[in-house]
Structures are given as structure tokens and as C-alpha cells.
Amino acid sequence: MKKKACRNCRLITTTKLCPNCKTSSLSDDWVGELIIVYPDKSKIAKIANITKPGKYAILVRG
Numbered sequence: 001m002k003k004k005a006c007r008n009c010r011l012i013t014t015t016k017l018c019p020n021c022k023t024s025s026l027s028d029d030w031v032g033e034l035i036i037v038y039p040d041k042s043k044i045a046k047i048a049n050i051t052k053p054g055k056y057a058i059l060v061r062g
């Protein structure tokens with residue numbers, strides 16, 4: 001199954017709903033993969049506004 005990225009929080013998922021924000025607003029047009037393990041300690045997570053660990057898209061286009 002194709003991986004999709006949430007338009008809201010950019011989490012990458014293969015499910016129909018985003019596990020983070022429970023939205024079905026998912027896009028298959030996204031680029032980059034960002035793995036956040038410790039959101040509290042990660043500068044990238046702060047810049048990207050990510051608060052939960054997981055795999056995120058750098059940019060969601062669609």
C-alpha cells in the first residue's frame with residue numbers, strides 16, 4: 001500500500017486516518033522523510049512543529 005502524508009501534521013502513514021490527528025486528509029504527493037525520535041530534543045522537530053515521535057514528510061504538496 002502506498003504511503004501517504006497527513007496534510008495537517010505531515011505524519012507518514014499507510015492507514016486511512018492519520019494516527020496523530022484522526023483526519024482523513026491525506027496526500028500521496030509529498031517529498032522527503034523525516035524521522036523524529038525525540039521531539040523534545042530535536043531542533044528539526046521544533047522547526048517543523050512536530051510534537052510526537054514518528055516518520056514525517058518534509059513537504060506535503062497535494
Ligand SMILES: [Zn+2]
Binds near residue numbers: 009010018019021
Ligand atoms: Zn495528522
